[in-house]
Amino acid sequence: xxxxxxxxxxxxxxxxxxxxxxxxxxxxxxxxxxxxxxxxxxxxxxxxxxxxxxxxxxxxxxxxxxxxxxxxxxxxxxxxxxxxxxxxxxxxxxxxxxxxxxxxxxxxxxxxxxxxxxxxxxxxxxxxxxxxxxxxxxxxxxxxxxxxxxxxxxxxxxxxxxxxxxxxxxxxxxxxxxxxxxxxxxxxxxxxxxxxxxxxxxxxxxxxxxxxxxxxxxxxxxxxxxxxxxxxxxxxxxxxxxxxxxxxxxxxxxxxxxxxxxxxxxxxxxxxxxxxxxxxxxxxxxxxxxxxxxxxxxxxxxxxxxxxxxxxxxxxxxxxxxxxx
Ligand code: HEM
Ligand SMILES: *[C@@H]1O[C@H](CO)[C@@H](O)[C@H](O)[C@H]1NC(C)=O
Numbered sequence: 001x002x003x004x005x006x007x008x009x010x011x012x013x014x015x016x017x018x019x020x021x022x023x024x025x026x027x028x029x030x031x032x033x034x035x036x037x038x039x040x041x042x043x044x045x046x047x048x049x050x051x052x053x054x055x056x057x058x059x060x061x062x063x064x065x066x067x068x069x070x071x072x073x074x075x076x077x078x079x080x081x082x083x084x085x086x087x088x089x090x091x092x093x094x095x096x097x098x099x100x101x102x103x104x105x106x107x108x109x110x111x112x113x114x115x116x117x118x119x120x121x122x123x124x125x126x127x128x129x130x131x132x133x134x135x136x137x138x139x140x141x142x143x144x145x146x147x148x149x150x151x152x153x154x155x156x157x158x159x160x161x162x163x164x165x166x167x168x169x170x171x172x173x174x175x176x177x178x179x180x181x182x183x184x185x186x187x188x189x190x191x192x193x194x195x196x197x198x199x200x201x202x203x204x205x206x207x208x209x210x211x212x213x214x215x216x217x218x219x220x221x222x223x224x225x226x227x228x229x230x231x232x233x234x235x236x237x238x239x240x241x242x243x244x245x246x247x248x249x250x251x252x253x254x255x256x257x258x259x260x261x262x263x264x265x266x267x268x269x270x271x272x273x274x275x276x277x278x279x280x281x282x283x284x285x286x287x288x289x290x291x292x293x294x295x296x297x298x299x300x301x302x303x304x305x306x307x308x309x310x311x312x313x314x315x316x317x318x319x320x321x322x323x324x325x
């Protein structure tokens with residue numbers, strides 16, 4: 001009797017070790033949700049608090065922080081390369097087309113880093129992990145899903161504006177180009193549709209959708225009119241005027257997808273996800289199934305967060321997210 005019980009116990013133990021070791025996200029990336037549990041148990045609560053305060057002060061900040069993590073991961077992996085300021089040896093990604101006068105939230109990341117290093121007593125938490133956790137906490141603060149963030153990324157000692165310019169997708173891309181851009185990062189067409197749902201939050205400037213507003217045919221006429229008056233064709237002075245990416249731009253909801261069904265996607269890259277291509281069905285699904293969107297968004301965010309992390313002795317943990325140590 002006793003040995004039968006012990007055997008069963010052993011079998012369960014081995015099975016759970018095996019499933020932990022081989023379940024894809026841990027095994028593939030070398031990251032784990034428990035990374036800071038012993039090194040600094042206050043790290044994650046501190047990030048959450050600072051993000052919450054920042055989002056309460058300005059709802060848009062949640063959108064900006066989510067986007068920073070995306071722009072980090074798509075350029076040589078999630079290594080905080082996006083945070084490095086320009087120096088004679090750093091080819092700052094902040095100056096790349098998709099980021100210059102557009103990426104924001106850097107001061108909040110600085111504040112998080114400062115407070116986390118203080119509470120931990122030293123620089124144990126990487127800037128890349130801060131970006132990943134801040135993105136999750138932003139989504140939660142604005143009503144979206146929670147997910148367990150895998151941790152243990154280290155920070156790069158280099159940046160590449162050139163790679164940022166080639167690897168960050170542009171708003172005028174068609175479905176094929178967008179799919180290729182995601183495929184290059186190991187992400188599927190489904191990930192593309194799901195993660196584009198990040199555009200349920202935040203704003204875009206006229207120069208990113210002005211062409212579409214004036215020239216595209218796959219746009220709702222009244223919606224186009226509104227955008228045309230916000231962004232007059234011959235007035236470059238209005239190029240930084242802001243439009244909401246979806247009408248409830250500070251609430252994580254399914255309106256982004258509902259609007260695509262009505263040709264009211266703000267960016268060209270949004271609308272092409274619903275336009276007779278093979279992603280139409282998914283857009284339809286998420287438009288009236290918040291549960292599916294929440295669940296898949298969480299899953300795809302973990303997948304995006306696993307892109308080429310620096311682990312072990314690679315890279316470093318920066319003392320200041322803007323500079324290499
Ligand atoms: C699919 C390809 C994508 C393209 C072409 C794209 C393009 C853009 C553009 C042009 C803007 C406006 C920037 C500006 O006007 O300054 C923007 C904003 C934003 N993007 Fe994307 N994006 C894409 C995917 C994503 C993904 C995967 C996420 C996150 C999961 C994301 C999150 C955001 C957020 C939250 C904003 C608003 C930022 C703010 O208000 O500060 N985007 N995106
Ligand atoms: C970035 O934007 C500024 C305007 O604020 C502009 O002067 C500069 O040329 C831009 N940099 C690049 C590399 O495009």
